[in-house]
Amino acid sequence: MSPSMDLVLNPPAERDIPAQRQEAARRLLEDVVARSARTRRPMPRGPRPGWRPRPRRTWRAVALAAASTAAAAVLVVSDLGGTGDEVVHAATPPMLDGALGQGEPAEPVLRRLADAAAGSGGQAADATVRTENWELAVSVAGEGAEQRVTTAVVPTLRERTRNDDGSIHLREVRGEPQFPGEAYRRAWDEAGRPDPSGTVLLDRTVPAGRIESQYPADLATAPGPLRAQLLSAAPEPTDATTALFRAVRDVHAERPVAPATRGAELSVLAGQGGVTYLGETTDRADREAVAIAADGTDTGLARRHVLLLDPDDGRVLGYEEILTGDTGALDVDAPAVVAYTVFR
Amino acid sequence: MNTRAEGPPDDQLWSRARHGDPSAFGELFTRHSKTVYNQCFRLTGSWATAEDLTSVVFLEAWRRREETTGEPGTVLPWLLTVTSDVVRHSTRAVRRHRRLLARLPPAVIEGDASDDVMAAERQMQQILRVFRRLPHAEQDVLALCVWGGRSYAEAAVALGVPVGTVRSRLARAHAHMRRLTESVPANAGVTESPRLDT
Numbered sequence: 001m002s003p004s005m006d007l008v009l010n011p012p013a014e015r016d017i018p019a020q021r022q023e024a025a026r027r028l029l030e031d032v033v034a035r036s037a038r039t040r041r042p043m044p045r046g047p048r049p050g051w052r053p054r055p056r057r058t059w060r061a062v063a064l065a066a067a068s069t070a071a072a073a074v075l076v077v078s079d080l081g082g083t084g085d086e087v088v089h090a091a092t093p094p095m096l097d098g099a100l101g102q103g104e105p106a107e108p109v110l111r112r113l114a115d116a117a118a119g120s121g122g123q124a125a126d127a128t129v130r131t132e133n134w135e136l137a138v139s140v141a142g143e144g145a146e147q148r149v150t151t152a153v154v155p156t157l158r159e160r161t162r163n164d165d166g167s168i169h170l171r172e173v174r175g176e177p178q179f180p181g182e183a184y185r186r187a188w189d190e191a192g193r194p195d196p197s198g199t200v201l202l203d204r205t206v207p208a209g210r211i212e213s214q215y216p217a218d219l220a221t222a223p224g225p226l227r228a229q230l231l232s233a234a235p236e237p238t239d240a241t242t243a244l245f246r247a248v249r250d251v252h253a254e255r256p257v258a259p260a261t262r263g264a265e266l267s268v269l270a271g272q273g274g275v276t277y278l279g280e281t282t283d284r285a286d287r288e289a290v291a292i293a294a295d296g297t298d299t300g301l302a303r304r305h306v307l308l309l310d311p312d313d314g315r316v317l318g319y320e321e322i323l324t325g326d327t328g329a330l331d332v333d334a335p336a337v338v339a340y341t342v343f344r
Numbered sequence: 345m346n347t348r349a350e351g352p353p354d355d356q357l358w359s360r361a362r363h364g365d366p367s368a369f370g371e372l373f374t375r376h377s378k379t380v381y382n383q384c385f386r387l388t389g390s391w392a393t394a395e396d397l398t399s400v401v402f403l404e405a406w407r408r409r410e411e412t413t414g415e416p417g418t419v420l421p422w423l424l425t426v427t428s429d430v431v432r433h434s435t436r437a438v439r440r441h442r443r444l445l446a447r448l449p450p451a452v453i454e455g456d457a458s459d460d461v462m463a464a465e466r467q468m469q470q471i472l473r474v475f476r477r478l479p480h481a482e483q484d485v486l487a488l489c490v491w492g493g494r495s496y497a498e499a500a501v502a503l504g505v506p507v508g509t510v511r512s513r514l515a516r517a518h519a520h521m522r523r524l525t526e527s528v529p530a531n532a533g534v535t536e537s538p539r540l541d542t
Contacts (some may be wrong), residue, residue, distance in 0.1 A: 005525045008471050009490055012464035015391065017381040017398060024448050026373050030366035032406060032444065214447060282480045 023210060056146065087187045090150035090331040091180050092136060093340060096281060099291070099306060099322060100335055103276030106292045110270035110277075113290070113314035118221075119307025120313045128161040130344035131253055132175060132284070136332065149224040150331065151187040152177035154195045160254065166208030172201040180253040221260040241274045242296035247261055249319040252343055259313075266314050269307075283308045283318045284342050301326055303338075318342045351375070356415030361406075370538070373402050376420055380427055386491045387431040389469035391461060397434060399448060401427045403441045421502030428484055474524045477497045482517035485510055 006290040134155040155175040162168055176197045179185040188194070214233035220226040230247035237243035248265055251257060257265070269275050269292065289308040294301055302325035308318035321339040323332065332338065351357070351371055360368035364463075380401050384394035405426050412422045430437045475483060480532065488499040489510070500507040 005522050007467070008521055008525060011386050011471055011491060012467050014378070014382040015385070017377050017395060020449060021395055022374070022377055024401070026370045026446055028399065028444060029373050029402050029406065030370040032403065033361060033364065033366040033369045036364065036406070194405070198497060212447070212449070 001258075010242050018048065020210065024212060027211075078205060086185045087151060089333055089336075090136065091153050091178070092332055093134065093284075093337045095176060095322070095335060095337055096291075096306075096320070099278065099293070099320070100304065100324060101278055103278045103293060106275040106277035107270045108277075109290060110275070110292065111264045111310055113311075114263045114266035114270060116312065117259050117266055117314035118264075120259040127157055127163075127256065129253060129256060131158045131160075132156070132342040133158060133253075134340055136330065136336075136338040151191060152186050152195075154178075154197075156201065160252075162255070163205070167205050168208075168211050169205045171203045174201065175201040207209050212272055213254055215247070215254075217249070219257070219261045219264075221258075221264050222256065222269065223264050226261065226264045227268045230265075237298065239296040239298040241272045241294045242298055242303075242305050244268060245294050245307060245319070248307065248316060249341055252316045253341060257316075262314055262316070265316075266309075278306070281308070284340065285317070285344065287317055289317050295324070301330075316343055353416065355414050355416045358412075358419050362409050362414070369402075369406065372419065376423055377402070379420065380423055383424055383427045383487065383492055384431060386468060387472075387487060388427065388434075389465055389472050393434075396438070396445065397427075397430055399445060400434070400437050400441055401430050403444060404430055404437055407440075410472065414502075417498060418501050421488065421492075421494050421498040424488055424494065425484070425502045428487055432480070444507035474521060477524055478517055478520055482513050482520060485513040486517045486521075489514055 132155045134153055144259050154177045157173045157175045159171045160168060172193050174197055177188065179188065219229055223259050230244055231237060231240060233247060234243045274294055276293050281289055281291050283289040288311055290311050291306055291308050293304050293306045301323055304322040304324050305321065306320040307316060309315065310317055319339055319341045321334050323334045323338050325334055327334050354372065357368045357372050361372060377398055381394050381398045385391055388394055390433065402527040405423055408426065412418060432526045484503060485499055488502060489496065496510045498508050499510045
């Protein structure tokens, strides 16, 4: 064998891919998979259900499905959960009564809240963002310990703190499980109570520069530029309104947002077609809130996006996604809450 | 968070990823990105290009996920096949994922000015001058079995051909390479691999 042939069969020594690049690429790939899962990946059906999410919270909403009358109405509070006699669908959180109403144009409410937010003055108050998150698990049945819990709604409590040196401390803990009914609780018990409350999922400090946001560090305080920044993560969205709803959720989940930017956010939404005001309610943390919504099918399934806002200063209190029509192969029966975030 | 030193096998991770588990796909990336990265380097002769294309390979793997069922022992060989396709059609693949790639930090090779790095690139480009003159079928099997370290059986699964075909292609590749290397001066000039524009 000639020396040159030797060279061909023995290429240069291997190298490691740079750590920063590897971490960034992994985050990107996981985000791509997560977005695909939210939109298209079906979940195998389990046994057929009998339980339906029931409303548990009071909604004081404006006129809903009725044709053109927009008279205010008080919606009825229902009990938490159904009879829970059997486990059928994957567990989902209670549906907020009135969340599926027709509502009315949200622009006047959003303009008022935008002014209130911008007028509240000052900077973002805290370096820590605290959220409670839950998202319908999409998993493969029959993979033992790797299987996701679907007999309980187990939220994740997340703290994200930006330190003075630019590093970011992340801590994630399992929250309290919620059950649609007793049968679900029993099934969860029989499964060995997976994902028990208090389990620490993540507790680490990431050096400065290792976590990159999809959004600019300095968010604009004028609606036009801010809108462009919020859409920068989805440059050509099929539905800009729902993309903006998601962007607001994402931004607030990663950083404290200054009042002036909050005001601009609400102005952006006020100027966006298709945003409806659903009325006043109490959020999942038992706070008074006003709810605005946008409907879309950009993810492949009819989905309602709901933002819950503080009625006094427009702070973002929560975000929910609700499947309203066909659920594909997802193991839920529409309408069903498939994701929520509570901002603490 | 799953911190097991030895995670689940590739086929289980692939199954979970296909059903929408982001961390499973992330784990597959962490597990195999070095192999893919080095294979990209061998096929391009540029560490910076290899860094960019490694992400593209996994984005393409996700886009093409219906092409494989991820049977035991097939995930990495299939990834290396995707690697060959991505390198061969890099302009199209990069264009397809340009917006996502823009979210990554620019490729920075640690110590990229070092003699070792530059020497490795020169060496690889010299090898590629010969390699690229082989038929594609022979390039694939040589890249998989010789550079990628895959067995004949794994290469056969990845390429969708019988094991005997892998053996015969590899034998032909060796013969071709021998003839070609004997005709190329050891110090032949090299062309620089272009940096990808993402």
